[in-house]
Amino acid sequence: MELHGYAATVVLLRDGADGLETLLLQRPSRRGSFAGAWVFPGGLVDPDDHAPQPDGADPVADPLASGGSADAATDAATAAAVRRAGVRETEEETGLLLDPAALVPLSCWIPPAEVPRRYRTWFFLAPAPEGRVRLSPDEHVDSAWLAPAEALDRHRRAELELVTPTWVTLHHLAAFGSAEEALRAATAAAPETFISRQHPGDAPGTAMVIWQDDAAYPGAPGTAPAARHRLVMDGRNWTYERTPA
Structure with missing residues (x-):
């Protein structure tokens, strides 16, 4: 867009x-x-x-x-x-x-x-x-x-x-x-x-924002399956996850 x-x-x-x-x-x-x-x-x-x-x-x-x-x-x-x-x-x-x-x-x-x-x-x-x-x-x-x-x-x-x-x-x-x-x-x-991309959370009731080097990011070729670059939001408990480069 x-x-x-x-x-x-x-x-x-x-x-x-x-x-x-x-x-x-x-x-x-x-x-x-x-x-x-x-x-x-x-x-x-x-x-x-x-x-x-x-x-x-x-x-x-x-x-x-x-x-x-x-x-x-x-x-x-x-x-x-x-x-x-x-x-x-x-x-x-x-x-x-x-x-x-x-x-x-x-x-x-x-x-x-x-x-x-x-x-x-x-x-x-x-x-x-x-x-x-x-x-x-x-x-x-x-x-x-x-x-x-x-x-x-x-x-x-x-x-x-x-x-x-x-x-x-x-x-x-x-x-x-x-x-x-x-x-x-x-x-x-x-x-x-x-x-940024919005993405459903892995656990019920959670949501995520993901970025380019996350394995779940659309069209991210070559990204390791376990790679993480995301913000996980569980109510007010937010967790930033990033796999070291």
């Missing part, structure tokens, strides 16, 4: 008293996409994001235009527009101003075919700037700086709701002890592409 455009998500990182923290925003419960969910700042790329900047500050070489798989290929002009969208949306939603060059590409997410309007969404890590979060009331109703593991645990306890890309990103970040460590790792790695 056709993709309708691009979007940007910015994962702001800082060091709290107990280690790495990231900013999550709660969507209104009765309107818009991801109603009631806690998400990272971000949104769609607007036409104005494609306009060349007068100071010519766009990076000449962008990992978005060279990293990741062919499924996530993004030309240089679009890559710059996605960065600008991430900066713009973050400022609109939180009042925090970022340098586009400080955004480190982490991953690219393509939703399942069942989603009515599908966007290629780039996730970036960025160091949180100084300043107080000021929410846009039309966009979000609450915010919190949380350790990734704490956010995952609150989701499990039904104290907050996460969607798949947010959950998987937090699961990834839980392995890092500081913002610098997470940013350094993302800078050294190619962005990963997640082309």
Whole structure:
């Protein structure tokens, strides 16, 4: 199914008293996409994001235009527009101003075919700037700086709701002890592409989201029969399974 455009998500990182923290925003419960969910700042790329900047500050070489798989290929002009969208949306939603060059590409997410309007969404890590979060009331109703593991645990306890890309990103970040460590790792790695597919769970009452290197993924030639790359969802108990490469 056709993709309708691009979007940007910015994962702001800082060091709290107990280690790495990231900013999550709660969507209104009765309107818009991801109603009631806690998400990272971000949104769609607007036409104005494609306009060349007068100071010519766009990076000449962008990992978005060279990293990741062919499924996530993004030309240089679009890559710059996605960065600008991430900066713009973050400022609109939180009042925090970022340098586009400080955004480190982490991953690219393509939703399942069942989603009515599908966007290629780039996730970036960025160091949180100084300043107080000021929410846009039309966009979000609450915010919190949380350790990734704490956010995952609150989701499990039904104290907050996460969607798949947010959950998987937090699961990834839980392995890092500081913002610098997470940013350094993302800078050294190619962005990963997640082309999501919905799939029935193996056990009654469960569901899964699977990705390209899972044995159950449609049209995955050469994948070992036991290969796993999936998120298993059993109520609020979610488990990320991935076979080492």
